[in-house]
Every structure is written in structure tokens, then in C-alpha cells.
Amino acid sequence: MRIALISDLHGNLEATNAVMWEIDRLNPDYVICLGDLIGYGPNPDEVVEIVRERGYDTVMGNHDAVLTGKPPFSFFREPNQSLLRKSVELLSEENKSWLKSRPMMLESDSWIAVHASPVEPEIWTYLDSSIKCQAVLRQTEKQFVFVGHTHRAGIVANEFGVFGLKPGYRFVINPGSVGQSRDGDHRASFMLIDTEKLISEHLRITYEYSDTLKSYERLGIPESDAHRLLGLSR
Numbered sequence: 001m002r003i004a005l006i007s008d009l010h011g012n013l014e015a016t017n018a019v020m021w022e023i024d025r026l027n028p029d030y031v032i033c034l035g036d037l038i039g040y041g042p043n044p045d046e047v048v049e050i051v052r053e054r055g056y057d058t059v060m061g062n063h064d065a066v067l068t069g070k071p072p073f074s075f076f077r078e079p080n081q082s083l084l085r086k087s088v089e090l091l092s093e094e095n096k097s098w099l100k101s102r103p104m105m106l107e108s109d110s111w112i113a114v115h116a117s118p119v120e121p122e123i124w125t126y127l128d129s130s131i132k133c134q135a136v137l138r139q140t141e142k143q144f145v146f147v148g149h150t151h152r153a154g155i156v157a158n159e160f161g162v163f164g165l166k167p168g169y170r171f172v173i174n175p176g177s178v179g180q181s182r183d184g185d186h187r188a189s190f191m192l193i194d195t196e197k198l199i200s201e202h203l204r205i206t207y208e209y210s211d212t213l214k215s216y217e218r219l220g221i222p223e224s225d226a227h228r229l230l231g232l233s234r
Contacts, residue, residue, distance in 0.1 A: 011041025
């Protein structure tokens, strides 16, 4: 099965549209959204609408979870906290209800999908090292663990020295972030995984982030804050 993994769209409409165009071109069998559709970006309602209307199976991210009160807004730092409050106001009631009802995890016989970690997912642990990823893999029998949250793409096997997807191993796979990459490459990031042929493709998609910056301006967000929220260096 060819699975497209997307995560951390964060209200970035231009990046989301660019990735959706590429997903349509690639025509995978299945698309999984690993959460955080709101926060950081200026177009939360439009982004949630796109994912909801496409019917993608979606898990709840920590930013999405403010709709449930756990975590509270105070969990987030400024200027993101203020934008997150505004994001909730901008969501339609239908999109708010849909996002609030997302599950913490999804799973099949061979994989489990979660925003942060399948071990106590409500704690929102960052699987940002091989050691942390391998600790998780020791606690599940799934061949694949799909996660987001770190905004950095990567694949970690259950043993050191294994690079890429290979038979006989199990993997944590992170597609990176559509809306706010943190690896020094500001293009939108996602992954295409073939679970049968064990092929992975990390895709980077260019989008017009200047248009995203204009959307911050329309919300009255200062230029310096907009660059910080989008993860752009000045």
C-alpha cells in the first residue's frame, strides 16, 4: 500500500494547497494526517476544511487539542498562544466540531499513527532522537509507527546502523511539517511510503510563503511575529 503521510499543516494554506496538488498527482492509496492543523499559521479554517472535505483519516495534535482544553492555551508561548486563540475563533462550528472529535491514535495490523508518541500520547513527547524512537519501538509490535510533532522528517529503525526501509526491521517514520519546517529548508515536507515494497520518498514542495505572510498582515500580526510564526529567518 502506498501511504502519503502529512503532518503539522499549522494553518498554512499556501503550503497545504501545494502539498495537496502533489498528493493528487501521486495518487496514493491512502493519506494519513498526523495532526496539528491549527496554530502558527494564519488560515486555520481553510486548512481544516481542506483536510476534512478530502476525508483524510486524521489524528489530534497538541495544537488541535486546545479545543478540548487539554492542553490549555497557557501551554503555548507567545506569539503562538495569541494566534492559537484567534485560530479557534476563526474556525467554523462544523470544522471546530470535526477537529475536536479527532482520535489520539489510528492503527492497522501493520502500523500505528499518532501526533507525538503512541506511549502516553497525551503527554506530547517529542521523538527527536534515535534513542527515544527505539524506546517506543520496543513497546509496540507494529512494523511502522507514524508520528509528527517535531517538524523534522526522518526514519529510525529499531536497530542502529539500519538506514532506509529494510525487511525484518520496524520503524518510526516522521514526514516533517507541511506548514512550518524546522530543518533549515522552508519548503513544505511530507512522505510517501510503500509498505509492501518498503520504499520511502521524502518530498519537498515549494510554495509562495510571501502570500502566507500577507495573510498574517491581514490578521494584524506584526511582520516580525509573522516571520517567527512561519519559522523564517530574517
